[in-house]
Structure formats: C-alpha cells, structure tokens
Amino acid sequence: xxxxxxxxxxxxxxxxxxxxxxxxxxxxxxxxxxxxxxxxxxxxxxxxxxxxxxxxxxxxxxxxxxxxxxxxxxxxxxxxxxxxxxxxxxxxxxxxxxxxxxxxxxxxxxxxxxxxxxxxxxxxxxxxxxxxxxxxxxxxxxxxxxxxxxxxxxxxxxxxxxxxxxxxxxxxxxxxxxxxxxxxxxxxxxxxxxxxxxxxxxxxxxxxxxxxxxxxxxxxxxxxxxxxxxxxxxxxxxxxxxxxxxxxxxxxxxxxxxxxxxxxxxxxxxxxxxxxxxxxxxxxxxxxxxxxxxxxxxxxxxxxxxxxxxxxxxxxxxxxxxxxxxxxxxxxxxxxxxxxxxxxxxxxxxxxxxxxxxxxxxxxxxxxxxxxxxxxxxxxxxxxxxxxxxxxxxxxxxxxxxxxxxxxxxxxxxxxxxxxxx
Numbered sequence: 001x002x003x004x005x006x007x008x009x010x011x012x013x014x015x016x017x018x019x020x021x022x023x024x025x026x027x028x029x030x031x032x033x034x035x036x037x038x039x040x041x042x043x044x045x046x047x048x049x050x051x052x053x054x055x056x057x058x059x060x061x062x063x064x065x066x067x068x069x070x071x072x073x074x075x076x077x078x079x080x081x082x083x084x085x086x087x088x089x090x091x092x093x094x095x096x097x098x099x100x101x102x103x104x105x106x107x108x109x110x111x112x113x114x115x116x117x118x119x120x121x122x123x124x125x126x127x128x129x130x131x132x133x134x135x136x137x138x139x140x141x142x143x144x145x146x147x148x149x150x151x152x153x154x155x156x157x158x159x160x161x162x163x164x165x166x167x168x169x170x171x172x173x174x175x176x177x178x179x180x181x182x183x184x185x186x187x188x189x190x191x192x193x194x195x196x197x198x199x200x201x202x203x204x205x206x207x208x209x210x211x212x213x214x215x216x217x218x219x220x221x222x223x224x225x226x227x228x229x230x231x232x233x234x235x236x237x238x239x240x241x242x243x244x245x246x247x248x249x250x251x252x253x254x255x256x257x258x259x260x261x262x263x264x265x266x267x268x269x270x271x272x273x274x275x276x277x278x279x280x281x282x283x284x285x286x287x288x289x290x291x292x293x294x295x296x297x298x299x300x301x302x303x304x305x306x307x308x309x310x311x312x313x314x315x316x317x318x319x320x321x322x323x324x325x326x327x328x329x330x331x332x333x334x335x336x337x338x339x340x341x342x343x344x345x346x347x348x349x350x351x352x353x354x355x356x357x358x359x360x361x362x363x364x365x366x367x368x369x370x371x372x373x374x375x376x377x378x379x380x381x382x383x384x385x386x387x388x389x390x391x392x393x394x395x396x397x398x399x400x401x402x403x404x405x406x407x408x409x410x411x412x413x414x415x416x417x418x419x420x421x422x
Contacts, residue, residue: 031267057249134218
C-alpha cells in the first residue's frame with residue numbers, strides 16, 4: 001500500500017462554497033493555523049514516517065501542498081513571518097539566544113511599529129486568539145522590562161520556570177510569535193485577552209465563541225521539537241514525530257476541530273515552522289528583503305469548507321504566502337511586509353469541486369492531482385524549486401544573518417555586564 005492509503009478514498013468536497021473574499025481566496029468566518037516543529041517533508045510524510053495519524057487520517061481529509069517551505073532556520077523567524085510578514089532579522093534568525101525578551105522584542109517595532117495580524121484583525125472588527133499549549137494562565141512569558149538582563153528563561157526543553165508562572169516545563173516563548181510585538185506584550189490587558197492557554201480552545205468551541213482567527217502552538221514536546229522530551233527530574237519520553245502525532249490524535253483533538261470548522265465556514269492550515277537544518281531550499285518572498293527563504297521543504301495541509309479532500313498540489317508557497325492567504329480570507333486588503341510581495345495560496349481552494357469531479361485537473365499552470373493507489377506522488381528533493389546558485393546565495397545570507405545575531409548577542413552581553421557592575 002502507498003504512503004497514505006489514499007487510493008481507497010474518492011476526492012470529496014467539504015462544505016459549500018463561501019462568498020468570494022479577495023484574490024480568489026474564499027471568505028471564512030474562522031481560520032485556524034496550527035504549527036508543528038522542525039521536521040523535513042520526507043521525515044513527516046515519507047513511507048517510514050512514524051506520524052501514522054497524520055498520514056493515514058489527516059492527510060486524506062486535506063488538500064496537501066508538497067512544495068510549501070519554511071522561511072529561515074530558527075523557530076522565531078518563522079513565527080514572526082507568519083504573523084507579520086517581517087523578514088529575517090539578526091535577533092530572530094538566532095532565536096534571540098542570550099537576549100532578554102525585552103531586547104528581542106524591540107527590533108520588530110522598526111517595521112511599521114511592529115504592526116501584525118492581531119492589529120489587522122482588530123482594525124477589521126474581528127476576534128483573534130493565540131492558543132498556547134503548556135500554559136495554564138493567559139499572557140504567559142518571561143519578564144518584559146527594559147532593565148531585564150540575561151537570556152529569556154521561558155524556552156521549554158523541560159527547563160522553563162514553572163512556579164507560579166502558569167508555564168509548563170515545555171512552554172517556549174519563541175513559539176508564540178504574537179509575544180514579539182510591543183503593542184501586544186507591552187499591553188498587559190490586551191495580552192491577557194488574546195494570548196490564552198490551549199485548554200481554552202475546547203471551551204470556546206463548546207460556547208460557540210471560537211474567534212475569527214486562531215493560532216495554535218503545541219508545547220516543545222507535543223509539537224515534535226524535542227526528542228526525547230524532557231519531563232523534569234531527569235525523566236524523558238519519546239519526542240519528535242511520535243509525540244507530535246500522539247498530540248494531534250489525542251489532546252490536540254484535531255479531527256474534531258476540523259469537523260467543527262467544516263460546519264462553521266472554517267479553514268485550518270497545518271504546517272511546520274522549518275525543515276531539516278541541512279535543507280536550505282526555499283521559495284517565494286519570505287526571506288531577506290523579500291527574496292526566497294531558506295527554511296526547507298515542510299509541506300502544508302488545508303482542511304475545511306471549499307477545500308477538497310484527498311487532493312495534492314505542487315505550487316511553491318511559504319509563510320509569507322500563508323499570511324497573505326489569511327489576510328485575504330478575512331477581506332483584509334492590507335498585506336504586511338513580505339506578504340505584500342507574495343501571492344495567496346488560491347489553488348488550495350476548489351470552489352466548483354463536487355463528489356463527481358474527475359480525479360485530476362489543473363488550475364492555471366499548477367498541476368493538481370488526486371492521490372492514486374500508490375499514495376501521494378510528492379517531490380522530496382532537498383533542492384526544491386531553487387537552483388544551486390540561489391542555494392549558495394542562501395548559505396551566504398544565512399551566514400551573514402547569523403553573524404549579525406552573534407554580534408547583537410555580544411553587545412547585549414556587554415550591556416548586561418555594565419548594568420551588573422558595581
């Protein structure tokens with residue numbers, strides 16, 4: 001049998017077609033973005049993947065883009081790209097290693113004052129929330145104060161301080177992109193209202209108060225980042241795709257979330273922040289100065305109304321493309337930063353699809369396929385759609401960004417030492 005066993009399923013249309021929004025993207029009442037961590041496309045979706053629930057249950061329910069790429073090779077730069085379209089910065093390209101939360105946040109303000117998707121949603125009169133796994137209180141983060149010195153302590157890996165903070169040992173600030181905009185983290189009332197524990201999601205669904213936009217981040221064990229997972233006291237548990245898959249099927253309850261969205265004019269986009277560290281492939285406009293990123297091939301799954309199940313596309317997209325698609329889905333014509341030079345992921349949506357539609361078709365110049373008996377015919381070459389010259393350039397740019405990050409951290413360390421000097 002093929003990778004996903006999709007040959008047993010006929011492509012079907014999920015829900016009725018919503019009214020058109022912008023640029024060919026349907027208008028949605030709810031959009032959910034769910035991010036997993038640090039896995040290559042072949043590791044996640046290849047025939048040897050341990051993510052059996054993802055591959056055998058969720059993939060057949062979705063439209064998959066096998067040519068979706070990360071922006072950079074740290075966590076934070078990718079989360080920033082998805083929530084504001086900002087390019088790689090020296091600090092975020094190194095996960096702000098060695099920096100306090102306050103010092104890490106400030107550079108984002110240089111881009112239109114740190115304007116982000118949360119700002120756009122509120123300006124449009126629409127609700128939004130960040131649901132963070134591993135927290136028990138709203139607005140959980142390390143100290144945000146200009147006098148703070150030393151590195152952000154809330155970095156997961158089993159070591160996040162827990163006493164009275166509302167953070168579990170595997171909660172990481174760097175996986176919560178909305179924390180890094182001054183007008184959110186610096187406004188406690190706003191932060192409390194919008195950055196909430198993941199456990200609140202089920203209550204919001206039960207009360208039919210799911211916001212228009214939701215961003216879901218599992219903790220560093222449940223998102224597959226850590227392998228093995230650190231549980232404290234020297235105890236560990238299997239991590240990586242094993243733990244991520246278990247969370248999607250269990251505590252994450254993703255299947256029921258998709259069912260809810262299908263019946264409530266909703267869309268869910270599930271992807272990974274970045275690929276394997278050795279994979280510098282990329283595309284589109286999410287990198288430095290709107291150039292191609294180099295975060296590697298990760299793939300993306302789309303679920304919901306106007307999305308056909310069991311369908312595969314091969315169009316190059318990245319995190320800036322995701323942001324533009326979300327903006328369009330809510331009728332927001334403002335496209336932030338690198339999203340402004342990107343294109344929306346219009347071929348995820350098939351407005352005229354129905355159960356009797358043929359097994360394959362085309363949309364523009366991009367091939368669209370239904371899965372056959374041998375499974376998904378994905379392209380898994382590490383080079384992706386970029387050529388060797390672009391790849392070499394990406395190496396140089398990545399090195400330059402990391403060097404700038406080291407310089408910034410060194411300066412931060414010197415400032416910290418001066419503050420601590422008697």
